[in-house]
Amino acid sequence: MKLLVTGGAGYVGSVCAAHLLDAGHEVVVLDDLSTGHRDAVPDGATFVEGELGATAGEVLGTGGFDGVLHFAARSLVGESVEHPEKYWAGNVVASFRLLEAVRENAVPRLVFSSTAATYGEPEQVPIPETAPTRPTNPYGASKLAIDHMLTSYANAHGLAATSLRYFNVAGAHVGGTRRLGERHAVETHLIPIVLQVAAGTRDSVSIYGDDWPTPDGSCVRDYIHVDDLADAHLLALEKAVPGRHAVFNLGSGQGFSVREVVEACRAVTGHPIPAVVAPRRAGDPAVLVASSAEATARLGWTPSRTDLHRIVADAWEFAGDR
Ligand code: UFG
Numbered sequence: 113m114k115l116l117v118t119g120g121a122g123y124v125g126s127v128c129a130a131h132l133l134d135a136g137h138e139v140v141v142l143d144d145l146s147t148g149h150r151d152a153v154p155d156g157a158t159f160v161e162g163e164l165g166a167t168a169g170e171v172l173g174t175g176g177f178d179g180v181l182h183f184a185a186r187s188l189v190g191e192s193v194e195h196p197e198k199y200w201a202g203n204v205v206a207s208f209r210l211l212e213a214v215r216e217n218a219v220p221r222l223v224f225s226s227t228a229a230t231y232g233e234p235e236q237v238p239i240p241e242t243a244p245t246r247p248t249n250p251y252g253a254s255k256l257a258i259d260h261m262l263t264s265y266a267n268a269h270g271l272a273a274t275s276l277r278y279f280n281v282a283g284a285h286v287g288g289t290r291r292l293g294e295r296h297a298v299e300t301h302l303i304p305i306v307l308q309v310a311a312g313t314r315d316s317v318s319i320y321g322d323d324w325p326t327p328d329g330s331c332v333r334d335y336i337h338v339d340d341l342a343d344a345h346l347l348a349l350e351k352a353v354p355g356r357h358a359v360f361n362l363g364s365g366q367g368f369s370v371r372e373v374v375e376a377c378r379a380v381t382g383h384p385i386p387a388v389v390a391p392r393r394a395g396d397p398a399v400l401v402a403s404s405a406e407a408t409a410r411l412g413w414t415p416s417r418t419d420l421h422r423i424v425a426d427a428w429e430f431a432g433d434r
Pocket of ligand 1: 187227228229230278279280281300301302303305317318319320321331332333370393396400
């Protein structure tokens with residue numbers, strides 16, 4: 113298939129682009145490099161530098177596209193609370209322009225990077241796709257708005273649309289010839305932060321709260337290897353049905369606490385990794401774990417890289433390359 117990958121210079125987008133190329137697809141990456149990196153665009157992909165809303169029409173107008181994988185987005189929860197305008201413009205308005213370009217050029221399918229943040233504080237864990245969507249920040253709200261847009265475009269215009277709601281994406285793509293991973297200018301994610309301590313660029317890691325209602329008092333999350341996530345995108349492309357908007361949660365179905373993650377990083381790196389307890393971070397739910405039963409049943413997807421040590425080891429190998 114000929115595919116447009118928006119945000120293909122970013123973490124998840126670049127790894128998915130690599131998987132698509134390996135599977136024999138033709139890939140055009142569109143990225144404004146605001147948070148992505150030119151050298152993360154895998155060899156073999158055509159690269160177009162441009163802002164999504166302004167450029168998508170031009171790119172899709174060149175014709176022949178069989179689908180779009182839409183990763184380009186702003187994705188920092190804290191920033192979205194302070195600057196919601198960036199999320200309505202960068203996520204919702206830009207995605208609307210992309211969808212209009214998809215419609216005008218009769219592109220048949222689209223796979224969208226949605227998020228567990230669309231659910232907000234869960235009533236039920238593991239979280240099924242039928243759980244209420246009550247995002248607690250503008251980031252989650254902006255992604256949910258795009259999910260709603262996709263439902264309406266599928267119903268009205270026959271688009272085959274799939275939203276993949278990611279839980280905590282982690283690890284790196286280190287097998288094969290390409291090495292791709294997480295490189296954020298401002299790092300807020302737990303595993304890369306802990307590995308910065310092991311690498312000596314940070315003194316200690318803060319554990320945001322040790323009084324949560326969890327077995328060891330720290331927050332529990334569902335860490336999914338970025339290569340498993342990429343596998344789900346390829347299956348979603350294959351299984352997309354015209355006129356339907358499908359929504360799938362993607363996690364490994366098991367929860368690890370912040371303390372367990374720090375312990376795994378100690379075991380993998382051999383570094384003592386000092387950890388200090390800090391106040392809770394605003395907006396953090398205590399436990400987020402996915403039910404991925406739907407993705408298994410309907411996409412035939414089963415994550416295979418679920419061992420936390422493996423996830424951390426791949427992220428560590430990638431960090432060592434930088
Ligand atoms: N944490 C710490 N110390 C740190 C950083 C994080 O204790 O220095 C804790 C957080 O409080 C949280 C856990 O580690 O309990 C994971 O935090 P991350 O920032 O790595 O990830 P989040 O769970 O906050 O959010 C991620 C994505 C969101 C997505 C969400 C869904 O960034 O986009 O997963 O699960 F919506």
